Amino acid sequence: MKILVVNCGSSSLKYQVFEMTAKTVLAKGLVDRIGLTGSSLTHTREGRDKTEIACEAQNHGDAVQIVIDALLHPDYGVVTSLREIDAVGHRVLHGGQKAIGSMLITAEVKEIIHECFALGPLHNPANLAGINACEKLMPGTPQVAVFDTSFHQTMPPEAYIYGLPYELYEKYGIRRYGFHGTSHKFIALQAPAFLGRKAAEVKLISCHLGNGSSLAAVRYGKCVDTSMGLTPLEGLVMGTRSGDLDPTIVSYIVEKAKIPERKVNDYLNKESGVLGISGVSSDFRDLEKAANDGNARAQLALDIFAYHVKKYIGSYAAAMGGADIIAFTAGLGENSPRMRRDVCRGLEFLGARLDDGRNEATRGKDADISTADSTCKILVIPTNEELMIAMDTHEIVSR
Numbered sequence: 001m002k003i004l005v006v007n008c009g010s011s012s013l014k015y016q017v018f019e020m021t022a023k024t025v026l027a028k029g030l031v032d033r034i035g036l037t038g039s040s041l042t043h044t045r046e047g048r049d050k051t052e053i054a055c056e057a058q059n060h061g062d063a064v065q066i067v068i069d070a071l072l073h074p075d076y077g078v079v080t081s082l083r084e085i086d087a088v089g090h091r092v093l094h095g096g097q098k099a100i101g102s103m104l105i106t107a108e109v110k111e112i113i114h115e116c117f118a119l120g121p122l123h124n125p126a127n128l129a130g131i132n133a134c135e136k137l138m139p140g141t142p143q144v145a146v147f148d149t150s151f152h153q154t155m156p157p158e159a160y161i162y163g164l165p166y167e168l169y170e171k172y173g174i175r176r177y178g179f180h181g182t183s184h185k186f187i188a189l190q191a192p193a194f195l196g197r198k199a200a201e202v203k204l205i206s207c208h209l210g211n212g213s214s215l216a217a218v219r220y221g222k223c224v225d226t227s228m229g230l231t232p233l234e235g236l237v238m239g240t241r242s243g244d245l246d247p248t249i250v251s252y253i254v255e256k257a258k259i260p261e262r263k264v265n266d267y268l269n270k271e272s273g274v275l276g277i278s279g280v281s282s283d284f285r286d287l288e289k290a291a292n293d294g295n296a297r298a299q300l301a302l303d304i305f306a307y308h309v310k311k312y313i314g315s316y317a318a319a320m321g322g323a324d325i326i327a328f329t330a331g332l333g334e335n336s337p338r339m340r341r342d343v344c345r346g347l348e349f350l351g352a353r354l355d356d357g358r359n360e361a362t363r364g365k366d367a368d369i370s371t372a373d374s375t376c377k378i379l380v381i382p383t384n385e386e387l388m389i390a391m392d393t394h395e396i397v398s399r
């Protein structure tokens with residue numbers, strides 16, 4: 001079975017085609033600058049050089065047509081007829097409370113995505129535009145929505161209700177939703193499998209550490225807590241996002257620092273986090289280099305980040321009554337031995353003991369980086385959100 005995975009952003013469309021028997025990628029690419037001048041397609045057929053082509057993509061419909069043409073192309077295409085694509089899996093940011101898992105797309109599911117426009121204003125409209133375009137250009141091909149939020153819908157109310165008047169939850173759906181769910185789900189399946197264990201028998205802390213970062217507490221295969229909230233701003237200090245704050249700080253900085261109220265969200269989302277603390281960069285490679293060169297604020301930003309991750313790990317171990325696996329994933333989690341070392345230092349009380357040699361030697365591959373006597377295993381598991389979307393889509397259309 002061949003599955004096309006589509007991830008529509010407001011001005012881009014990323015795609016991959018999977019062959020599900022061997023779970024291999026046949027082709028992948030990106031249509032950039034949708035709705036702007038100078039759109040381009042970057043397409044790679046597995047085993048071939050990258051193809052880059054200038055194109056005109058006024059909207060997501062044009063972008064889907066450009067992808068279809070590339071997939072059918074006699075030189076670098078991967079199918080001879082669109083009928084060879086058995087299903088399309090769409091990444092959708094927000095599914096609110098109604099999307100408790102991935103869903104075959106129907107009019108009702110599109111309505112759920114539409115209802116969540118206010119919760120995901122930058123992503124959900126683009127996600128829906130991509131779905132509508134695929135429906136039009138590939139009529140009869142089943143489409144599946146895979147939500148970033150749905151893996152977290154198993155959280156109990158004590159984890160998702162804020163300390164606010166309950167009517168705000170009832171009237172406006174203000175609650176913790178959580179994000180990166182597709183990545184955390186992949187880790188929740190892959191990490192126990194790597195150890196030859198079953199997801200249903202382990203307590204796992206999944207640490208997705210990238211530009212955006214979040215942790216999830218996964219007890220016996222089900223998410224019981226996660227660090228992002230109503231929006232991806234809550235939780236850990238991130239590349240450019242503040243993470244957890246005293247809410248009073250918002251009115252305080254409007255008054256004292258004269259940051260216009262309408263700009264506060266941007267300030268907290270784009271100018272804060274390790275970028276704001278260090279004044280150097282949001283990129284952890286730059287921060288590690290600057291800290292090595294003696295930049296004290298870059299070191300402070302790294303220390304704060306590691307401390308926050310450690311604190312969440314401790315709280316999730318408490319929430320689950322222990323942890324069997326701590327798994328690191330995403331750009332930073334997969335590739336930075338230094339950050340993993342700083343996070344794990346002091347977690348020995350949980351039975352988590354890092355093997356320094358294994359940690360240093362591990363970048364971007366599945367590995368156990370804990371010592372043989374570590375009762376809580378510390379793993380590196382590269383995430384693969386596109387494959388997870390393809391797997392969910394495969395499962396749903398095979399029912």
Ligand code: ADP
Pocket residue numbers: 209210211212239282283284285286288330331332333335336
């Ligand atoms: P996102 O998908 O959220 O944009 P990624 O998961 O790609 O982010 O992670 C990007 C982050 O990972 C960047 O801050 C980058 O600096 C960091 N990163 C990638 N490789 C390394 C590395 N070798 N050492 C330290 N940090 C790294």
